[in-house]
Amino acid sequence: MERKSTVKAMTCHDLGGPCDHELRGETADEVIKAQDRHLKEAVDDSDTNHAAARRAMQGRWKHPKKSMDWYNATKKAFAALPDD
Numbered sequence: 148m149e150r151k152s153t154v155k156a157m158t159c160h161d162l163g164g165p166c167d168h169e170l171r172g173e174t175a176d177e178v179i180k181a182q183d184r185h186l187k188e189a190v191d192d193s194d195t196n197h198a199a200a201r202r203a204m205q206g207r208w209k210h211p212k213k214s215m216d217w218y219n220a221t222k223k224a225f226a227a228l229p230d231d
């Protein structure tokens with residue numbers, strides 16, 4: 148049986164950001180990477196609303212151990228989503 152890929156969507160807001168931008172991916176890691184990109188693009192575009200979330204995300208890359216709770220919660224939330 149062929150394994151079908153399951154793309155799910157979370158929002159910027161779900162990952163601690165300020166807007167409802169939709170992030171899609173097959174895994175929580177993909178969605179987190181999409182959020183990282185989205186935050187960078189928003190801040191590069193001088194969107195100050197995203198600056199705090201961007202700093203928080205950068206802090207997570209620097210302190211992965213401290214961020215495990217956030218990471219696990221995000222993975223759990225992703226897993227609980229219905230397939231798209």
Ligand SMILES: [Zn+2]
Pocket residue numbers: 159160164165166167168185189197
């Ligand atoms: Zn956003």
